[in-house]
Amino acid sequence: MSESQKLSPPERLEKIIKDADAFFSAAESSIDRSISYGESESDAFWNQLPDALRDVGSGIINEIISFASDMAIAIRRSPFLGEEDERQAGLALKTMRAAIRLRRYRFWDSEVLHDEGTYIGMRRAEQDDSEPNPPMLSRRQFNDGAEKLRPIVEFSIDGKELDHHPLSKLTSSTGYRPGTAFIMMWISKDIPELIDVVDTIKRCCNKFSIIALRADDIEHSDVITAKIVEEIRTSEFLIADLSGERPSVYYEIGFAHAIDKRVILYRKAGTPIHFDLAAYNCPEYNNMKELESLLTKRLTALTGREPKP
Missing domain, CATH: 3.40.50.450 (Rossmann fold)
Structure with a gap:
């Protein structure tokens, strides 16, 4: 078990947020704002970062991936949360992970297609994180994801641990x-x-x-x-x-x-x-x-x- 996994879920999330904040501050000073990029250049901003800062970002991404796996288990065990919470947590964590990579994450839910009231099919859910995103916008995207994740994390109480939990x-x-x-x-x-x-x-x-x-x-x-x-x-x-x-x-x-x-x-x-x-x-x-x-x-x-x- 890593040191971060010994923390409670809320403490672990706050550490990720704190580390990300420092990363974005450093990234903002490393990017040449005069250069513009097309949507196809996924890592255009990421590649401008110094090697040491990319290593820091990769470490945060790995922690987010580990946290996502542990949260999925915690949500399933929690007496307060359900499948929709697990889905929303997954989307929030993907948003945060893409933001650290300085990419924009987008998700389109499935949709029933109609033509003048006639059913013509179903559009499948899709997701994309290929568009480069500058550090300032990535920080905003990351914080939006963290804000949506916070209440889920706070209620991710293992039913087996209720007798020993402050709640x-x-x-x-x-x-x-x-x-x-x-x-x-x-x-x-x-x-x-x-x-x-x-x-x-x-x-x-x-x-x-x-x-x-x-x-x-x-x-x-x-x-x-x-x-x-x-x-x-x-x-x-x-x-x-x-x-x-x-x-x-x-x-x-x-x-x-x-x-x-x-x-x-x-x-x-x-x-x-x-x-x-x-x-x-x-x-x-x-x-x-x-x-x-x-x-x-x-x-x-x-x-x-x-x-x-």
Whole structure:
């Protein structure tokens, strides 16, 4: 077993991300930006790197390949994940691997072909990583893949290890804390509207003497995932905003459903709902006034109380 394989999956992923960040920084200073290349020159940017830096990149690629193999096993053993998660993890890791090689990874899913309503065949799923990609864009592609992979990695808990895992005590059927709510939503300080959303939800909850928290409100010394799961398990109310289609939000909702917790769902108008939540009631809002009205009505019905002025 290598040293990296002794790390937990989240720790191992973060090490890969850290190593990749240093690699891209070095690669950006090694590339001649004045030269343009065609799509057929797959390794045009890679070949500009010094031999020592290519060796570093190859080492990261080998670690990603090893990690992909171990993750496939972990996902199959996890009580929280399934085949679709394994598929998404595979795509994310291929994206990251191609990015280190300074190539662009693209994937096209299978598609049923129609002509004016008549079935004419099926287009098979395809993938391609032959197009060269400069370090700056490759870094962005790598980070996008890592962001999609993170929530899957965090929930890749081997069912045989649950008794010894920090999450084990959080999945029991113990009670909840009355008058509490946990908010599951996209978190970004760079998007003012998201601040308005969380403030609106907290204000609504306060009308019913409910203390609402979001992940970034929680003081913790443990792994953030474990603390989030504890909040999901023990909060009386769970409120989720699907706006932004964040993978982490979907996984938190999935965990709540797995332990038979009801989640109050909302989304900004125009936000699509992924198939796994399509059967659930998820009202749309156009502005904060609508969100406040919808949530106030919902909490009135759930609590049997009128809101405080």
